[in-house]
Amino acid sequence: MQEALRHKSFGGFLTVHDHDSAVTNCTMRFAVYTPPQAADGPVPVLWYLSGLTCTWQNVNEKSGIHRHAAEHGMMVVFPDTSPRGEGVADDDAYDLGQGAGFYLTATEDPWARHFRMDRYIAEELPALVADRFPAADMNRQGIFGHSMGGHGALTLHLKHPERYRSVSAFAPIVAPSKVPWGQKAFAAYLGADRSAWQAYDATELVARQRSKAHILIDQGAADQFLAEQLRPELFAEACRHAGQQLTLNMRDGYDHSYYFVGTFLGEHFAHHAGTLDR
């Protein structure tokens, strides 16, 4: 593992790392914010999953997240949104291929060899973090994300509820099987058989197996993608049927940007701390 970048921020450090992944079969880059409290002992670990087109960089630069992580004494891990590189399959569209991994294991060509982001995030990267960041308390992990990353956070939580004990999302894609972004990506990565899609659809997953966690979602009411791509009401309805605890905050006037994420990030950290600091 190579350290590519290091910045001191709010008393802790943002570091960026490259490593060869045996899961995605390429070099992967991820970032970690290590809070100042890590110098004194173990700290909880939050996984932040980013949206379409993003890398570790966007949320680190644009959301003010380090301030919250430093205040709460939480390490945050920022995986990339897909495998990348010259040898990795891609598409000209922003919503397919590199930058659009959708946190799943692709079964269709040309994607199947590299596009395995759920296994990368849930299996390979945690082992690396535990090994290289000794202050990471792997018994206290939470997960959150934005847009496509909100989809990743919800689905990974519902499939690994004991590992990711707390979960939240900003403007998540909650029902990919029912919206254009998800339908396009799932058809490409998973094929036409929709039975394979259910394992990556939070609205389907929660109907089959609710978690004990209280799920927090914030959604801008002026988000340009709300009606067509996000449709949080579908997830809220599924949670109500399943008896899943959910708080869905509709935020008047807010759009899909990092200004929205930054505004409510403090409440999300408090939400995760409420579970992970106990």
Next chain:
Amino acid sequence: MQEALRHKSFGGFLTVHDHDSAVTNCTMRFAVYTPPQAADGPVPVLWYLSGLTCTWQNVNEKSGIHRHAAEHGMMVVFPDTSPRGEGVADDDAYDLGQGAGFYLTATEDPWARHFRMDRYIAEELPALVADRFPAADMNRQGIFGHSMGGHGALTLHLKHPERYRSVSAFAPIVAPSKVPWGQKAFAAYLGADRSAWQAYDATELVARQRSKAHILIDQGAADQFLAEQLRPELFAEACRHAGQQLTLNMRDGYDHSYYFVGTFLGEHFAHHAGTLDR
């Protein structure tokens, strides 16, 4: 004046505006963060001046500044760092021409026609802000900035101490006449006669006329530009001789980035509030 962009953020609004400037003879773009408190009455106005290559965008996206402005109930105005456009003189270097206005009135060709950023910021833009943002309390103005913008904040304060009642800077260029960035820019914009440079050099200005304000400067000790371009010790020495109140915080491990600015921005807002909220 045209509104080019609007985002809700921390309960207030970031808006971006284009207008024809009679001072710089071109279309200028600037941004304003209007805090939620502006709905209820007048609020203080902070001027944030950015560094080389930047526009309104960098600090708005990268520093978490809206959170502080909303907490303190302060409007923040973000001018551009130079005139811009096809008809405006430029240079291939990042530290001369567009994006590198150095907050002065150029007297040399080809710069003199457009490069008048000090007059734009101190004369034309305040009148526009006062007219179009009725909540702006122009009797309570402060000024701050980063790097070249720190130079702008210090010099504009020292020349207009009654207008900008509070002042602070992040990693400012304090002695442009003595460092390569400043020498290159001043020679191009102002000519070879160094007597014309003094009016734009904070270290020279404070020696002639100290202000009643308490100047706050934060400087990263690991800043790559510290020894060659920034040299805060020259300003500290001039302040000591002049009897100018100054707090210069050297911050161990911090670099020149917005991670540094973001980390200490809260202390700068508290500093300005200490003067402007009285």
